[in-house]
Amino acid sequence: MHGQLLLLGIKGYELSTNEIHYLSKIQPGGFILFGRNVQSPTQVRALTDSLREICDIEPIIAIDQEGGRVTRTKEIGNTPPSAEQLRICGKPDLIAWHGIQTGLLLNQLGINMNLAPVLDICYDPEADNALRSRCYGRDAQEVINNAGVYNRNLIRTKVHGCGKHFPSCGLADVDPHHMLPVSHKSKEDMMQSDLLPYTALGDELSAVLTGHTHFSQLDPNSPGLPASLSRNIVTRLLRDQLGYDGVVMTDDLDMGAIINTYGRGPDVKMAIEAGNDMAMICHQTDTAEQALASLQELSGYTLEDSLKRIHKLKRKLAKPIDFSQERWDKLNDEIMELRIKTLGEEAAKFQSDSVANSRSPVEDY
Template identity: 30%
Template sequence: MKNFKSQIALLFILIFSLKSTAQYQPKNLSKSDLKKANDWVDKTYSSLSQDEKLGQLFIVALYTNKGEDFINNVRNIVINEKIGGIILMQDDAAREINLVNEFQSKSKVPLMIGMDAEWGLYQRIATARKFPWAMTLGAIQDKNLIKEMSAKIAEDCHRMGINWDFAPVVDVNTNPNNPIIGNRSFGSEVQNVVNSAMAYSNGLQDNNILAAIKHFPGHGDTNTDSHLDLPEVSHDLKRLNEVELAPFKALMDKGIGGVMVAHLYVPSLESGKGIPASVSKNIITGLLKEKFGYKGLIITDALNMGAVAKRYKPGELDALAFKAGNDIMLFSDGVKEGKRLIQLAIDNKEISQNRVEESVKKILLTKYFLGLN
């Protein structure tokens, strides 16, 4: 343990001096506008029951091509569990828009609607406009073209009622045999990844669509698809600092609204054997929040992925992810049980009510800035 702590200390000596960072805010936000936003957050938070507060921590998946029973189940979760958001998956755009409108009408606090739209909505909707994958974009010298492209993606998101594009990927793809990142990465050079990701994020957020850089702490050199099982990133701290963590460090103070945490085992950052980053307090709270100073929304990668779903039960996984420092549990299959276990952890003084307040108020403030008020 002593050696592990000294290694962590080495990492923090190696990294650049980092500023305290602010979460996403619209451009040209006045002091009076910020006061109105915070007043709305405080008023809304106070109006919520404890169950409604906990509900804000969850985003569930909506597939509209899985039949009416599936849709009715999501409808019931929206109504009964008071969740914070929906991630849209595959199907017809018009059908999804109708359901989003319905679900929004049933929600006391407007839902945050997300989608994986790295190369546009075409990633999930076959009739949508298709844009180049990140590897192609990384080869473009004029990064303003990337910003112009992602502004068009933002335009499409608004048409669908989407507020959050879970992009861009900032993994440095140094492994040509990587089974899941590959062309989704801007490339193998750190600075190119940073510049491309900044342009992509600005194109979204300048047009009031939230971005999320992913997959922290770096999925670029893995041999396993985390949708299937738990990858291990076995590099030492010096290498992690210079490659895997470098894009995240460079983008920490750029106002990017979200960071998505990967299901990776990184032994140099987590002493617990086989503990994924997405449920690691050392990695999320210790590194991302406290040492890097990130104050935006921290969201898990999808909790139905094999890397974690094979190891933890629904609900148990959600509670572990929240206790580790995530604000939002994405693609939850265990909302009700997750809420119960989080409340149990509060009752047992494993976590404080202040921890819930911190996350829920971050979520509410972001919703306000996105027009969800």
């Protein structure tokens, strides 16, 4: 059962013989797909069907399909507007439509969880911290309003949402894909700003994803400890103080903020001991068996609550409907219509999601 605490990436368009062997052995709790796994709609659906076939327990199959620069299906379909573009447009009905479109599209592909909405507050739209264009608001209430509309409409399609990046990546001074960001904001200040979206929307979120930023005021005795590996933040703050009882998963443990400091095995073990239910390994997937061995060192007491929460979420996972090329084409057309309504007819034609002067790899995965 230890494998249920892992959420793993896949290398290509289909499972290799080696992947089938070790994934069948590990029995991970879920998978995450990236652009490297997307060649065509029918290919992605065949891949997700094959992932289900090797799992004894229905797996979470997740993707980052936010819209804008973080759209993993951009090579096989139209790119939805970004959270920032929808925020600027200022029409909640378009955000609701975006949530429904996204869920219906992912259901066609056999994906049952979207790692969205982003709940970070955009403090500096020019900051090179991986968040450019991805935030729903410049203050807590705007994030709550817009991200709440998105999430409620996403789950209408039976696709689950995941709020990220707890407690805040908006305060990051650098991109965690490269190195560890540090924030010196106090918990009292965060309770009045960054944490409000989680308190307001927590009951609606199937999962929360923890980010790789160090908060010096929350972990004064652990210099350099990322929030994702901090018991003070995951258990004492998110669980005990904010009362969140859904599934909590780490952001990718292969990011520079983690992999540059912690070895594979200790990072996974620390993540679960901190209070996360699932540890995410997106790229160095050949280390999955090493990660499993570390998880097997944990006590049964540590695992029990996590397994219960994962099982509770999995009981709510809906079987994907049959793939239909006609339905896919219709959804693709509707996404272009959403682009036009959000950006205007001329701007909607330019679907590049890159951001000038950004060095984040988030849009290229």
